[in-house]
Amino acid sequence: MTERDESKSQHAPVVVVYLLRDGVAGPEVLLGEKRRGLGTGRLVGPGGKREPGEPPVAAAVREVREEVGLRLDPTDLEARGTLDYRFPYRPSWSQVSDVFVCRRWQGSPTGSDELEPRWIPVDAVPYDAMWDDARYWLPGVLAGGTVDARFTFAADDATVSGFSGRGV
Numbered sequence: 344m345t346e347r348d349e350s351k352s353q354h355a356p357v358v359v360v361y362l363l364r365d366g367v368a369g370p371e372v373l374l375g376e377k378r379r380g381l382g383t384g385r386l387v388g389p390g391g392k393r394e395p396g397e398p399p400v401a402a403a404v405r406e407v408r409e410e411v412g413l414r415l416d417p418t419d420l421e422a423r424g425t426l427d428y429r430f431p432y433r434p435s436w437s438q439v440s441d442v443f444v445c446r447r448w449q450g451s452p453t454g455s456d457e458l459e460p461r462w463i464p465v466d467a468v469p470y471d472a473m474w475d476d477a478r479y480w481l482p483g484v485l486a487g488g489t490v491d492a493r494f495t496f497a498a499d500d501a502t503v504s505g506f507s508g509r510g511v
């Protein structure tokens with residue numbers, strides 16, 4: 344186990360986008376199993392690290408195109424808040440994430456070397472297959488809400504050991 348790091352870690356800025364559609368049996372969200380990088384094997388929304396100087400909306404449009412092959416109009420992105428992920432035992436994993444929802448796009452979802460996407464009923468999202476923090480805030484965001492919260496992860500770098508903020 345790595346020593347606990349009390350210093351303020353440099354939080355990498357990332358974005359995540361939840362694409363929503365009306366399915367035959369109700370609302371559905373596009374999630375995908377992560378094929379590489381941090382969180383490999385977990386179910387996530389398309390997203391990733393912002394490039395230097397890249398605004399969150401531009402990163403969201405780029406990451407969705409790269410990871411699931413969909414083209415977004417920046418004006419269709421709904422900003423739904425921010426998440427501050429703190430990994431005291433692995434500071435390099437700490438991130439600050441902008442969260443978006445989007446209901447309009449062009450194209451059909453296609454897999455990439457990053458993500459294998461599939462539509463999942465919002466009322467059947469397998470939170471156990473996602474990052475541990477998802478269960479605290481994602482249901483509210485998918486229901487139309489916003490979030491502005493901080494999550495601290497335990498020494499296993501996987502379990503939420505504490506959280507604070509709004510929308511959780």
Ligand SMILES: COc1nc(N)nc2c1ncn2[C@H]1C[C@H](O)[C@@H](COP(=O)(O)OP(=O)(O)OP(=O)(O)O)O1
Nearest residue numbers: 357359380381382387388390391392428474476477
């Ligand atoms: C509930 O959802 C999430 N929770 C947490 N704690 N972290 C999440 C969630 N969804 C995505 N993430 C994190 C995990 C990854 O670190 C980033 C995604 O960034 P990634 O590492 O994939 O960055 P990319 O630029 O896409 O990858 P490459 O650097 O390999 O190109 O978000």
